[in-house]
Amino acid sequence: xxxxxxxxxxxxxxxxxxxxxxxxxxxxxxxxxxxxxxxxxxxxxxxxxxxxxxxxxxxxxxxxxxxxxxxxxxxxxxxxxxxxxxxxxxxxxxxxxxxxxxx
Amino acid sequence: xxxxxxxxxxxxxxxxxxxxxxxxxxxxxxxxxxxxxxxxxxxxxxxxxxxxxxxxxxxxxxxxxxxxxxxxxxxxxxxxxxxxxxxxxxxxxxxxxxxxxxxxxxxxxxxxxxxxxxxxxxxxxxxxxxxxxxxxxxxxxxxxxxxxxxxxxxxxxxxxxxxxxxxxxxxxxxxxxxxxxxxxxxxxxxxxxxxxxxxxxxxxxxxxxxxxxxxxxxxxxxxxxxxxxxxxxxxxxxxxxxxxxxxxxxxxxxxxxxxxxxxxxxxxxxxxxxxxxxxxxxxxxxxxxxxxxxxxxxxxxxxxxxxxxxxxxxxxxxxxxxxxxxxxxxxxxxxxxxxxxxxxxxxxxxxxxxxxxxxxxxxxxxxxxxxxxxxxxxxxxxxxxxxxxxxxxxxxxxxxxxxxxxxxxxxxxxxxxxxxxxxxxxxxxxxxxxxxxxxxxxxxxxxxxxxxxxxxxxxxxxxxxxxxxxxxxxxxxxxxxxxxxxxxxxxxxxxxxxxxxxxxxxxxxxxxxxxxxxxxxxxxxxxxxxxxxxxxxxxxxxxxxxxxxxxxxxxxxxxxxxxxxxxxxxxxxxxxxxxxxxxxxxxxxxxxxxxxxxxxxxxxxxxxxxxxxxxxxxxxxxxxxxxxx
Numbered sequence: 001x002x003x004x005x006x007x008x009x010x011x012x013x014x015x016x017x018x019x020x021x022x023x024x025x026x027x028x029x030x031x032x033x034x035x036x037x038x039x040x041x042x043x044x045x046x047x048x049x050x051x052x053x054x055x056x057x058x059x060x061x062x063x064x065x066x067x068x069x070x071x072x073x074x075x076x077x078x079x080x081x082x083x084x085x086x087x088x089x090x091x092x093x094x095x096x097x098x099x100x101x102x103x
Numbered sequence: 104x105x106x107x108x109x110x111x112x113x114x115x116x117x118x119x120x121x122x123x124x125x126x127x128x129x130x131x132x133x134x135x136x137x138x139x140x141x142x143x144x145x146x147x148x149x150x151x152x153x154x155x156x157x158x159x160x161x162x163x164x165x166x167x168x169x170x171x172x173x174x175x176x177x178x179x180x181x182x183x184x185x186x187x188x189x190x191x192x193x194x195x196x197x198x199x200x201x202x203x204x205x206x207x208x209x210x211x212x213x214x215x216x217x218x219x220x221x222x223x224x225x226x227x228x229x230x231x232x233x234x235x236x237x238x239x240x241x242x243x244x245x246x247x248x249x250x251x252x253x254x255x256x257x258x259x260x261x262x263x264x265x266x267x268x269x270x271x272x273x274x275x276x277x278x279x280x281x282x283x284x285x286x287x288x289x290x291x292x293x294x295x296x297x298x299x300x301x302x303x304x305x306x307x308x309x310x311x312x313x314x315x316x317x318x319x320x321x322x323x324x325x326x327x328x329x330x331x332x333x334x335x336x337x338x339x340x341x342x343x344x345x346x347x348x349x350x351x352x353x354x355x356x357x358x359x360x361x362x363x364x365x366x367x368x369x370x371x372x373x374x375x376x377x378x379x380x381x382x383x384x385x386x387x388x389x390x391x392x393x394x395x396x397x398x399x400x401x402x403x404x405x406x407x408x409x410x411x412x413x414x415x416x417x418x419x420x421x422x423x424x425x426x427x428x429x430x431x432x433x434x435x436x437x438x439x440x441x442x443x444x445x446x447x448x449x450x451x452x453x454x455x456x457x458x459x460x461x462x463x464x465x466x467x468x469x470x471x472x473x474x475x476x477x478x479x480x481x482x483x484x485x486x487x488x489x490x491x492x493x494x495x496x497x498x499x500x501x502x503x504x505x506x507x508x509x510x511x512x513x514x515x516x517x518x519x520x521x522x523x524x525x526x527x528x529x530x531x532x533x534x535x536x537x538x539x540x541x542x543x544x545x546x547x548x549x550x551x552x553x554x555x556x557x558x559x560x561x562x563x564x565x566x567x568x569x570x571x572x573x574x575x576x577x578x579x580x581x582x583x584x585x586x587x588x589x590x591x592x593x594x595x596x597x598x599x600x601x602x603x604x605x606x607x608x609x610x611x612x613x614x615x616x617x618x619x620x621x622x623x624x625x626x627x628x629x630x631x632x633x634x635x636x637x638x639x640x641x642x643x644x645x646x647x648x649x650x651x652x653x654x655x656x657x658x659x660x661x662x663x664x665x666x667x668x669x670x671x672x673x674x675x676x677x678x679x680x681x682x683x684x685x686x687x688x689x690x691x692x693x694x695x696x697x698x699x700x701x702x703x704x705x706x707x708x709x710x711x712x713x714x715x716x717x718x719x720x721x722x723x724x725x726x727x728x729x730x731x732x
Contacts, residue, residue: 022715025712025715026712026716026719027712034711095710095711098711099708099709099710100709
């Protein structure tokens with residue numbers, strides 16, 4: 001099956017998703033939404049890998065995507081556990097109230 | 104008798120060790136027994152050795168005993184060897200014998216002091232170091248003794264350390280003699296560089312082979328050694344420490360700052376006489392330094408009111424005579440005067456100490472007076488000592504020794520009329536200040552009530568010393584009457600005879616002049632201080648005389664000169680550098696680092712979004728650099 005979508009378009013989409021993810025991490029206050037945005041960024045990079053793999057007909061891109069999926073699963077589980085803890089301790093999910101590490 | 108030699112320094116050293124380690128636990132009686140006993144035993148050993156030395160002179164003119172090898176480094180192997188010849192015998196005899204008397208005197212003198220054992224420990228260590236100095240067979244061991252006596256001098260000048268002035272005097276003595284010691288150390292390096300050895304007999308044997316008469320290296324070496332001697336013996340220009348050294352107890356002044364340590368320079372020059380003979384210039388400088396010192400110190404002694412300072416200046420002046428004698432090549436005359444001077448100056452200091460003690464620590468002669476009948480023993484012994492110092496003709500020992508020096512200053516090959524005239528003038532001044540001191544202390548009306556009388560332990564050493572101050576001169580009589588040369592015969596085993604100019608046989612005229620100068624000096628003091636004291640008041644009216652008096656009183660302004668030339672610039676630089684100029688660079692580095700850290704710590708805001716912004720901006724910068732390049 002011949003793809004009718006060019007690699008540039010896919011890369012542009014991946015870049016767009018990545019920037020959206022970063023923007024989400026930077027501007028959202030709620031930690032859960034930040035975590036979601038991180039997931040978006042991960043998926044953006046996964047998309048880029050898959051597209052690149054199919055472009056050069058190599059399996060590496062798909063291998064990397066499986067790695068990213070596994071990593072994302074681990075990240076989400078740890079991230080959610082941390083968020084639970086943060087909520088227990090601070091009764092809040094507002095990132096701006098969590099500035100204890102201020103130098 | 105040879106193998107007894109090691110006992111001579113070992114006994115005082117053992118005394119020092121016991122007193123330093125266990126002195127606090129021992130009772131006062133034991134401290135006195137050990138302190139005075141060790142030196143007395145040592146004196147007895149010296150007597151035994153001396154008698155055998157004189158009755159059966161050793162074949163090669165010396166006893167020597169090697170104890171062990173000090174170190175062995177690439178051909179440099181100084182040994183701990185004791186070496187006794189006629190010259191060191193005289194010094195060892197004086198050190199142990201007078202040392203023992205002074206220790207016995209101190210048992211009573213220091214009886215009320217709380218640091219009894221520390222005093223005797225230091226004194227014993229001093230006697231040990233001094234014996235090491237004169238018995239040393241190589242210059243390195245001599246230098247060890249040399250520094251040891253300097254240390255003890257420091258410890259004992261500052262003995263009463265509660266008074267900061269005493270500590271200042273001690274530091275002054277230590278630092279000023281250090282100037283000379285440094286020069287002497289350089290001299291030892293030069294000697295080792297030239298000869299490859301520091302053993303004194305080897306050096307003296309090789310010197311005439313290696314150096315021709317008047318060689319430049321000989322002059323340099325001689326002058327460096329002379330600088331060491333000048334520092335230790337308080338000669339011009341390093342004489343300023345000795346008057347201040349009188350801050351120590353009187354027995355210390357008697358032993359260290361009159362009889363023994365300050366004559367170490369005389370010993371050094373006499374010991375190394377061959378090097379000095381190779382350099383007529385250096386020897387001339389020795390004579391000139393001696394003459395200038397005896398002249399300057401004599402005038403200063405004339406103006407002091409503190410009895411111990413009078414004696415201190417007179418010591419400087421008398422050592423000046425010894426240097427003069429060494430300089431004109433009258434080696435034995437210098438050593439003879441050293442011995443006689445040790446007797447009478449120790450006597451004078453001890454007697455002055457007794458006077459000061461009896462008058463409740465009064466040092467000012469103008470507040471003494473009228474002690475002639477109250478302290479007869481002190482009076483007579485002091486009178487004998489003064490007669491010897493003033494060189495009272497015929498009856499005092501000082502006359503015979505000083506007359507010799509005066510004669511050689513004129514008649515010896517390197518003597519000249521100017522040196523002789525200065526020495527004669529010095530004799531005149533000596534007689535004047537001695538008579539002034541006698542009159543002020545013992546005649547006139549009593550101005551201070553006397554306390555307790557000195558006991559037997561103090562008076563007996565005085566009497567013994569007075570005996571020697573009177574009669575020790577008779578072992579060496581001038582050749583126009585008596586012509587006895589027991590002492591110089593002994594020393595001529597080691598030291599060369601003085602060479603006279605041709606056609607010198609009228610010693611009598613010089614003796615008559617010396618008579619006149621002594622009596623003239625005494626008469627002057629008699630007029631001004633006894634017969635017509637109002638003349639002094641009249642003199643004080645004149646501004647010029649007062650200025651001259653103050654100038655002499657301050658020791659010819661040497662202290663002021665050194666303050667301006669050396670002390671003040673050093674203090675000035677130290678003040679500038681108080682905040683460590685060199686450290687400023689490193690302080691600057693820490694300052695910048697701390698500032699940067701403060702500045703960067705603002706970025707640690709704890710706000711997650713700022714960190715992410717930082718990451719993103721960083722990534723953008725790197726990417727754009729990558730793209731642009």
